[in-house]
Amino acid sequence: MYIWKCWRDTRSFFIAFMIIAAAALPVIGLVCTGTGVMRDFGRDAAVSTFGLLMTVIALGLGTIGAIHEFADKAVHFLFTKPRSRAYFVWAGWAVGCVEVLAIAFVNVLAGGVTLALYSSARFWPALLAALKGFGIPGILIYSLFVFGQTYSLTAVLRSGLKGLGASLAAWTGLSAFAAAMWARWRVHVPIPAERIGSLPVAISYGVWIVVALLFVFGAQRIVERAEI
Amino acid sequence: MSEVAIATKALAKTYSSIRAVGGINLTVQRGSIYGFLGRNGAGKSTTIKMLLGLVRPTAGSASIFGLDTRGDHLAILDRTAFVSEKKTLYPSLTPAELARFSRGFYPTWSDSALEKYSRLFEIPMNQRFEQLSNGNQTKVWLLLALCQGADLLILDEPTTALDPITVDQLMRALAQDARERGSTIFFSSHQLEEVETIAEYVGFIDRGSLLLEARLDDIKGEFRLITAAGNSLPAQTSPQVLAVDVGQQSYRYVVTKDAEGFAAGLSRNGATVTSIAPLSLREIFLQLVRKEEPCTFGNAGATRVPSSSPS
Numbered sequence: 249m250y251i252w253k254c255w256r257d258t259r260s261f262f263i264a265f266m267i268i269a270a271a272a273l274p275v276i277g278l279v280c281t282g283t284g285v286m287r288d289f290g291r292d293a294a295v296s297t298f299g300l301l302m303t304v305i306a307l308g309l310g311t312i313g314a315i316h317e318f319a320d321k322a323v324h325f326l327f328t329k330p331r332s333r334a335y336f337v338w339a340g341w342a343v344g345c346v347e348v349l350a351i352a353f354v355n356v357l358a359g360g361v362t363l364a365l366y367s368s369a370r371f372w373p374a375l376l377a378a379l380k381g382f383g384i385p386g387i388l389i390y391s392l393f394v395f396g397q398t399y400s401l402t403a404v405l406r407s408g409l410k411g412l413g414a415s416l417a418a419w420t421g422l423s424a425f426a427a428a429m430w431a432r433w434r435v436h437v438p439i440p441a442e443r444i445g446s447l448p449v450a451i452s453y454g455v456w457i458v459v460a461l462l463f464v465f466g467a468q469r470i471v472e473r474a475e476i
Numbered sequence: 477m478s479e480v481a482i483a484t485k486a487l488a489k490t491y492s493s494i495r496a497v498g499g500i501n502l503t504v505q506r507g508s509i510y511g512f513l514g515r516n517g518a519g520k521s522t523t524i525k526m527l528l529g530l531v532r533p534t535a536g537s538a539s540i541f542g543l544d545t546r547g548d549h550l551a552i553l554d555r556t557a558f559v560s561e562k563k564t565l566y567p568s569l570t571p572a573e574l575a576r577f578s579r580g581f582y583p584t585w586s587d588s589a590l591e592k593y594s595r596l597f598e599i600p601m602n603q604r605f606e607q608l609s610n611g612n613q614t615k616v617w618l619l620l621a622l623c624q625g626a627d628l629l630i631l632d633e634p635t636t637a638l639d640p641i642t643v644d645q646l647m648r649a650l651a652q653d654a655r656e657r658g659s660t661i662f663f664s665s666h667q668l669e670e671v672e673t674i675a676e677y678v679g680f681i682d683r684g685s686l687l688l689e690a691r692l693d694d695i696k697g698e699f700r701l702i703t704a705a706g707n708s709l710p711a712q713t714s715p716q717v718l719a720v721d722v723g724q725q726s727y728r729y730v731v732t733k734d735a736e737g738f739a740a741g742l743s744r745n746g747a748t749v750t751s752i753a754p755l756s757l758r759e760i761f762l763q764l765v766r767k768e769e770p771c772t773f774g775n776a777g778a779t780r781v782p783s784s785s786p787s
Binding site for chain 2: 253
């Protein structure tokens with residue numbers, strides 16, 4: 249039942265994001281080629297748009313989906329149900345993950361269509377190239393990382409606004425730190441979903457997934473100990 | 477099977493330097509209706525939250541049906557219905573959806589009770605919770621608790637915002653539920669008349685301390701207010717003397733048993749016993765927890781009556 253409740257809390261945003269995910273790339277492609285900004289709306293443009301969109305969507309769903317009962321002031325109702333608090337934390341996270349993945353799928357599909365329509369490639373080759381070349385695993389892991397981080401911070405801080413703010417601050421802080429480290433000492437600090445040192449890409453992704461899960465686990469521990 | 481529904485041992489909660497509950501020992505018999513009485517901020521809600529695992533005790537322990545409230549938390553919640561002091565719920569859900577949501581958690585859920593009580597309390601089942609009046613929001617909480625088929629109902633100020641007719645219906649429904657299903661009802665209130673209607677046991681809490689726990693029948697049958705005049709009369713409380721109010725000319729004693737014997741003892745000490753009167757719950761409550769004498773004007777209970785005024 250709680251999964252139904254999580255879906256109910258997020259469905260309007262999910263549908264809105266889904267529409268944005270489906271429409272954004274074709275519209276941007278149309279605008280770019282129509283206005284002559286780009287003669288050929290290529291893979292790089294699609295990938296950057298995809299990454300940006302997924303970041304925004306992950307931030308949005310992470311903010312909305314995390315223990316919504318804190319915002320509704322109904323947490324004393326939820327936490328007196330015979331389920332562990334860990335269950336509520338992970339159920340909300342799982343629903344959000346599925347939503348992020350579904351939106352990503354639609355977004356990739358829309359990206360393929362966009363490339364087919366607005367690039368010089370033909371439809372099917374363009375779509376396949378998009379699927380292969382989008383760096384889909386990296387972007388998905390990045391999206392899930394951002395979602396998990398925002399979700400966890402929102403659950404811990406008991407506020408969507410605070411969670412979003414903290415997540416953005418962490419995101420910006422890490423990016424700025426990585427840039428500074430590179431500029432000053434030429435040390436590469438990996439940001440989420442990037443390859444870590446000389447580790448194979450697959451293992452790097454695995455590490456990032458573990459880090460994302462640790463965020464949620466940390467949130468679970470804090471929520472379990474929270475006094476209501 | 478434990479015959480005690482709720483038992484606490486030196487249960488305490490402190491927030492920084494504030495003592496919310498100071499080591500109370502409660503015993504609630506299985507199948508009984510227990511009124512937990514106290515002023516605002518006395519520690520009622522904190523005690524209830526500790527029983528339900530919403531707040532961790534600083535010291536002491538509590539058990540429900542013999543299960544430890546820390547270790548067996550989920551097993552307790554399986555058998556316990558709760559109405560919170562704060563009657564907020566998911567604003568966008570209707571009572572029908574809230575019932576659907578709650579039903580999934582409890583195998584003992586009763587749809588017939590849902591139909592019965594939603595009709596009795598006249599709850600608009602398809603209106604969003606946020607659009608309901610305060611009274612109807614309280615009724616939704618009660619509805620969900622009554623349909624759960626719980627062995628224990630813990631109700632924190634369950635009559636908030638209810639009209640007298642609904643309060644009456646609720647009290648009857650609770651008494652019937654306890655009688656028919658053998659459920660235990662533990663409810664906090666400061667509405668003494670309501671408590672007197674159905675409670676079998678009462679506990680008085682004030683400033684985090686349990687001042688009295690007794691059967692209501694014992695209170696009605698044996699507790700007496702003795703008023704006596706004299707000099708240097710005893711002013712200490714004891715198991716027999718629950719409270720002493722020392723005025724300039726008179727002493728007022730709340731005596732739990734053998735009032736005649738106690739009055740005789742006062743007379744032997746040279747006191748003039750002016751009255752021995754039975755006490756209502758309200759009078760006991762006032763004697764036990766009132767820190768200030770009745771006011772002469774303005775904010776009730778806040779201003780001490782000048783000592784020369786007759787009491």
